[in-house]
Amino acid sequence: MSWKRGAYPEFTLEDAVAVLFMLQNPTGRKAISEALNLGEGSVRTLLRKLGNIEAISSAQRGHSLNRRGMELLEGISRHFSEARRIGKIEGHPAFALTVREPGEFKSIELRDEAIRFFAKGAMILVVKEGEPVFPEDGRPLSETMPELAERVKEAFRLEDGELVVITWAEKEADAMKSAYHVALSLKGEVLPEEIKSLVR
CATH class of the missing domain: 1.10.10.10 (Winged helix-like DNA-binding domain superfamily/Winged helix DNA-binding domain)
Incomplete structure (x- = not known):
């Protein structure tokens, strides 16, 4: 032992x-x-x-x-919002958060990051004209999942150019933490030093 x-x-x-x-x-x-x-x-x-x-x-x-x-x-x-519960996706608890000024990113890599962190799945969307859209083809989330799009818009004051990260997992904790993991993979560098020191 x-x-x-x-x-x-x-x-x-x-x-x-x-x-x-x-x-x-x-x-x-x-x-x-x-x-x-x-x-x-x-x-x-x-x-x-x-x-x-x-x-x-x-x-x-x-x-x-x-x-x-x-x-x-x-x-x-200043860099990303609190992760909020936004119902269920595929029967699993789902969380979302927004990331400000995300810089360059690849949606597939961010989705992989979420899944590596115990998410069952993830969606990476960009806000355009107040609507979360899929960056690959500009398709609004409201076209395919209108209820989810509404819940996201109720949960956050969306600003153009922000990223919306949606993650779902078997456990609520994993869904929430995988959303934070994606935000940190984009913004970890700019976190206050005291926060980083907590895990050293």
Whole structure:
């Protein structure tokens, strides 16, 4: 048996980013553990590290971002949004987020990234005239999946040129984290240094 296993945090940068978005409201350790499908020990370690960089306050009702934490979250939010639940695709929970100024990208590579991160599937769309469209042929999502297109438009204030990342997976946590994974594969370089330090 490996006695060292406990020494290594079992969480990823995707978990750290998800927790920052979650802690906009006071949240308990158990709720974080369930939402991210993480062990309580890993959640404890992650919260301790967030405490070490003075990003959170802890109270009876749970943990929440303090002013420093909100500044860090704003630094992330300038590049991509919170992942939001947008119903189901192929019977699986689906999440979406938007990425600002995505730069050059290949849809197929981003889809592969999501699937490598436990997604069952992913869609990469670009916003044109307020509509999410498939970049390969400019076809609006509303043509093939009108309900999904509506849910995306309800969840986000879409701005032209943004990327919309939609991912789905067997587990909610995997659907959410694979969306963050795609955002981080595009924007990981520009994350605040303190956030990157959480997983070192």
